[in-house]
Amino acid sequence: MIIVKVFDGYRISSPYGWRVDPFRGGREFHAGIDLVKADQAPIHAFMEGSVLFAGMGRAGTGLGGYGNVVVIKDKNGRAHLYAHLSRTAVTKGAIVKKGQTIGWQGATGRVTGSHLHYEIRKKTTPKYGWTVNQGLSTMDPTAYLQSYVLKPRPKKRQKLILPSLSSSWRVYPTNKKPVKGNETGFLNPKKFGGLQYDIIGNPQKDVYTIQTKDFGEVNIYAAPSTGAKIK
Numbered sequence: 001m002i003i004v005k006v007f008d009g010y011r012i013s014s015p016y017g018w019r020v021d022p023f024r025g026g027r028e029f030h031a032g033i034d035l036v037k038a039d040q041a042p043i044h045a046f047m048e049g050s051v052l053f054a055g056m057g058r059a060g061t062g063l064g065g066y067g068n069v070v071v072i073k074d075k076n077g078r079a080h081l082y083a084h085l086s087r088t089a090v091t092k093g094a095i096v097k098k099g100q101t102i103g104w105q106g107a108t109g110r111v112t113g114s115h116l117h118y119e120i121r122k123k124t125t126p127k128y129g130w131t132v133n134q135g136l137s138t139m140d141p142t143a144y145l146q147s148y149v150l151k152p153r154p155k156k157r158q159k160l161i162l163p164s165l166s167s168s169w170r171v172y173p174t175n176k177k178p179v180k181g182n183e184t185g186f187l188n189p190k191k192f193g194g195l196q197y198d199i200i201g202n203p204q205k206d207v208y209t210i211q212t213k214d215f216g217e218v219n220i221y222a223a224p225s226t227g228a229k230i231k
């Protein structure tokens, strides 16, 4: 099998599988992989999908102990859990692209330090796919992502087109609500006869993440009523 580096930029602090329980000692099954970048570092989605849950995982829901967690359902019906985040960057129902920021590394929930616990569950219901036998209900994230990455798939990126009618189009930091007052700057489509960007993410309805020259990665509100077009 060809090895593909699927966790580039991370240090693996604890792999998937049987290990010594860091709290009580003794053997336990580690249902995910522990990855460390840096405390508060942005965490990007390893695979695209739709957000089923984003927030504090409560006991009894299948997410207890996971702290601030984002659950993303992929096209194969698997649940991807990004756990112990300091904050989440997406909301339930959002469509997330691969590479999109979904939160920031933290130490919420049952942890001994700041890290990302990344877990893949075979099912999304009930309890977001949680079962007592985690060895059966989860998958090795490294193997799963490698098989996914190796599959050839067409690269198609949607474009956001801003018409030339506006000379000041607000853009927002990706970690703030896209509402007036939070803007980090303005784009000037009029000056350039319109502007065009690759869409990196779609954190909520009519809000798109784009890469700009002047402001870096930002969110922009572009409902059809604004005259913006998605192509």
Ligand SMILES: [Zn+2]
Pocket: 014, 030, 032, 033, 034, 116, 117, 118
């Ligand atoms: Zn873990």
